[in-house]
Amino acid sequence: MLKRITFFVVVLVLVKPIYDYGSQWLDEAKQFLNANEVVIQDATSEVISTVNSAKDTLIHTTTAATQTPPDAELPAKVQTVEELADSFYYYLSRWENNFEIHYVGSTADIEQIIQSAVDEASNRNHYILGHLAERKIEYEYSRFDAKIRVHQTYLTNAAQEEIVNKKVAELLSTVPVESMSDFEKVKFVNDFIVKNTAYSTESTASPHSAYAVLHEHKGVCQGYALLALKILEGLGMETQYVIGEVYTGGHAWNLVKVDGDWYHLDTTWNDPTPDRKNIVRYEYFLIDDEQMKRDHTWKTSDYPEATNLKYDFMAQIDHAYEQDGLIYYSNVNDNDILYRVDVNTGETTRLTDSRAQFIVGYGDWLYFSNYSKGAYLSKIRKDGTDESILFREEVNNLFVEDGYLYFSTNDGLKKMEL
Incomplete structure (x- = not known):
């Protein structure tokens, strides 16, 4: 009995997300168990065991259980583990904090x-x-009756989840879901989260929640991965939420199935820090187990294998601009030189000898900050011809809007008609 109670308490302790304390949770659990004695008394005594913890509390008594009024949408009593799980899921999926379930059985x-x-x-x-x-x-x-009372807390709440559902629905209404490939869906989600989020613990809501990442544009790995899961599932993608470790402690990311094969996606590690606004990295975008294991660990038996190398080429991409299945990018494996890659074939083409950052496009032209020539504003045709300098000052943070090219200089934001 003592071993079973102790095991149950340990499991409850682990319910607290590892991201609050990193690997510290294991030491805390051990210290807790060493400091708290589980008391077993005669079965006729009212209190059999009381365990108190800053993380979780388990209290159980042996009194004659009385029936409580059933929830209108649930049976008054449950008789199997499956029915008990159904009841738990009913309340958890509604973000209920306090609920009671009446179990009838041994x-x-x-x-x-x-x-x-x-x-x-x-x-x-x-x-x-x-x-x-x-x-x-x-x-x-x-002997054949139990009244189970639960107090559950969450990193979110029902009101916040209504906002998440609304915002995700609005987001998905802006994209042609039916015509998008699996690759395009994953890239859309990765780019959306990275471009709209700054890695931070300084959020009003829990930074571990999808709500903080979506609504406040701040959060940590758990929030990134949960929001990615939410949007990917909304796009019809089969996705999993992965819990593991990196050198800083606990970490979370996703596995996503693309055209029948599983790949790892770590939106957090694709987001440069400090935040670079619209700049997206792809080093941890649709990669296999072996690449992921270079700096991530996880319990592999809990998750599907990822072995396909089809999208390895994405790891070299920085400052990307995409159009018509082609990505124009700064190649991190070749001194940030301007390249182009066909996402369907993986074929890469070097367009120039110039180092390019903050790449954008309009019509037949690419515009970029030319780091081979003083970070001056430059343009080049998408086929790699007719390269020239447009503005002989250091520029960054390029973007195109309403037929104008905007860029930042030491004197502030400037614009140029295209």
Whole structure:
């Protein structure tokens, strides 16, 4: 009994996201267990075990359980682990903080029954799983009856999730989902999150939530990965939320299935820090297990294998501009020289000897900051011909809007009609 209770308490402790404390959670769990004694008394005693923790609390008593009014959409009683999991999932998916479930059946292994139901319910939806925080479970039981009371906290809430759902729906309404390839969908999500988010813990909402990343444009790896999961699933992509470790501690990213093969996607590590506004990296974009293992670790048995190398070429891309299946970019593997790649074939072409950053396009032309010539504003045709300098001062942060090219200089923002 002591071992089963201890195991249950450990599992509850681990519900707290690892991103709050990194690898510190294991030491805290050990210290907690060493400092708290689980007391086993006679079954007729009211309180069998009381465990208190800053993270989770488990209280269970052996009194005659009484039936509580059932939820209108749930049965008054549940009789199996599956039905118990259904009830847990019902409340978790509605971001309920306090709820009660009446279980009728043998309680000989009640701790394991509850834990199995919680695990099954949590794993039904990785988006919910990633937002679970502290949990306290109390239960009263007799031989064939248990009243289970749950206090669950989240990294989000129902009101915030309404906003997330609305904003994601609005975002997806702006793209031609039906005509997009799997690759285009993943790139759209990666680029959207990176361009609109600054890695930061200084958010009003939890920086670990998708809400903070989408609504406040701030967050950490957990929020990045959960928002990516949400949008990718909205695009009809099969996606998983991955929990692992990097050199700084706990980390989260995604696995996504593209044209039948699994790949890793780490939107957090594709976002340059400090934030570079519209600049997107692709070093961790649709890569395989072996590449990911260079600096990421995870429990591989919990996730599908990613072995395809089709999109390896994306890792060399920086300052990208994409049009008609072609990406024009600064090649990080060749001194930031301006290149072009066909995303369908992976064929690359060097367009010039100039080092290019802040690349944008309009019509037949590319515009960029030419770091081979003082970071001056330059233009070149998309076939690599007719390169010339337009403005002989250092420029950056180029963008095109309403037929004008905008760029920043030491004297502020300037514009040029195209």
